[in-house]
Amino acid sequence: MNLPNKKELIEFIASNRKHLLILTGSVVATILVTALLVNIFQRKAEGMHQYVRVADVGEDDTDPAKWGLNWPRQYDSYKKTAISTRTRFGGHGGSEALPAEKIERDPWLKKMFLGYAFAIDYRDRRGHAYMLQDQENTDRQTKPQSGSCLHCHGAVMPLYRKLGDGDAIKGFEKTHAISYKDLNKQLHDMGHGHAVSCVDCHDPKTMAVRVTRPGFIQGIQKLANSKTATPHLPSIEQWRADGRKGQYDPNAMASRNEMRSFTCGQCHVEYYCSSGFPLTFPWGNGLTVEQTEAYWNNTKYASGERFFDYKHKLTGAPVLKAQHPEFELWSQGIHARSGVSCADCHMPYMREGATKISDHWVRSPLLNVNRACQSCHKQSESEIQARVAIIQDRNQALLQRGGQAISDLIDAIVAAKKEGASDADLQMALELQRKAQWRLDFIAAENSMGFHAPQEAARVLGEASDYARQGIVAALKWRTKGR
């Protein structure tokens, strides 16, 4: 081989100085960039695993304090759900001791619920820390309640497994027939008398977000099995496209982003919860107000009678009670459609020192617009607040109109009865009361004052008022019958 001699080498360097400088420069730059990347990845890895498992947690560890030893930051923010918060329509507007009575604030609500326990006591919600205690203390407990209630208010999975000899779903299916008082005593005796806990949303081995609640798992499977389109839940569409093999399994098939909403959908949903049959989410036709109504209308009691929640005390109409359909209404909105999850707004990321964590102080995002909204929306905080206020004001105005319409309908039916109209004469009016109340309550019981899907909420309220007014016409028409 002909190696260059010293002179040749010097000449080569002299004539290629510029190139060599660039070469050396880029080698140095490459080394620096690589070092930086390595550093970033290390930091990221630290961020992901920035905990030491000082305590070994498993499926039966419902006490969040034990998990808090491993994940103190999340635990600290979780504990803050005990702090009372309020916004114009959110959080709780009551005293420190108890949230305000919704039924006193809106008298038409009370009138609508006459004949049902909600007419006795129905308050604003508050933070997760209170969920078990508020359920134990509500005056609705003066009527016997079913064990199904605990599904969403306590760390109930170990008890389900015990009742089902290891099979949680089997155990769950027994609990509607057990009284609330008995089941709650068993929960406390086993040492699981806690509010929603880490183990309810996280796999203790991997910390992946998961769903545990049988009501949700069965409900989302019914939704997957239905024909309705679910553009905001791509993993369901994928399972269908793959030939609907076996059952849709959210824990195995849903994307991480979907899980960030599913985990809340375990509880923030419409449901049936009494002793007639196990807790049920009415999702077999889809999630809209009409699809869930059709589901209830096609459900029959063992007696063969069409499903109803209560018979209205003044009119006798067999009506439905809607409960907090946050997951359902969110599903109809532009945020769900754009892949924005419950956790994006209600558990936004926050920085603590070098780590980025999810804020476990689950609360109104309006207390936290900077982290909850401005990550995506570049408007000022006051502009964002104003946009929400417009949506909520319009919704509130329509809701109050609907309330007046329902109240007028109830009066019209009562007056017709006094004048001698029979139930048969009033059948149409009573059916319209059921339809109108269901729609009105769907939006009244939903906790975002229309924000989760503004146009859908307005549509539903518009139809509620229309059905109520049609009902009044029907309650007047019987007089002209046969004339």
Ligand code: HEC
């Ligand atoms: C784009 C942001 C966003 C998303 C996504 C979102 N929410 Fe909300 N949510 C809000 C806003 C804004 C309010 C109104 C808060 C207020 O009035 O103080 C609200 C209100 C609520 C409330 C009542 C809060 C309170 O303080 O009383 C609950 C409960 C709730 N949302 C649950 C959910 C659930 C469950 C999901 C997912 C299925 C969800 N939200 C998705 C923004 C969001």
Ligand code: HEC
């Ligand atoms: C195990 C059932 C359960 C799960 C899971 C759950 N919640 Fe709740 N949530 C409740 C109950 C019950 C309350 C009302 C507690 C009370 O009033 O005592 C509540 C209250 C709230 C409130 C009102 C807080 C306040 O300060 O007024 C918000 C907001 C909320 N939940 C959002 C969410 C979000 C977002 C998720 C998912 C990350 C979620 N919840 C998961 C049952 C649940």
Ligand code: HEC
């Ligand atoms: C599918 C889940 C689920 C079931 C089952 C459930 N709840 Fe709740 N409950 C919630 C959520 C979510 C909230 C918070 C949102 C709200 O208040 O609208 C809540 C709020 C409450 C509150 C506080 C606000 C109020 O209504 O006064 C009480 C009390 C309550 N529930 C009692 C009960 C009782 C009694 C039962 C059984 C009949 C029951 N819950 C069954 C999910 C559930």
Ligand code: HEC
């Ligand atoms: C209502 C459901 C829920 C409960 C209860 C809950 N978490 Fe989370 N947690 C979440 C969600 C949603 C995320 C975001 C995960 C993601 O994006 O992958 C999360 C994320 C985390 C993470 C990953 C890092 C981060 O902050 O994003 C850790 C660690 C964690 N939670 C610990 C806990 C601990 C400890 C508790 C109990 C004190 C707890 N969680 C209770 C829903 C919950």
Ligand code: HEC
């Ligand atoms: C992860 C991103 C993300 C977050 C977080 C987020 N948004 Fe949005 N928002 C969107 C997208 C995407 C749209 C759809 C319009 C678009 O594509 O620009 C939207 C639309 C809206 C609209 C118009 C609604 C309509 O019906 O046309 C309002 C109002 C809004 N957001 C308010 C909020 C508020 C308030 C928060 C915080 C509580 C929030 N957003 C949080 C992404 C986000």
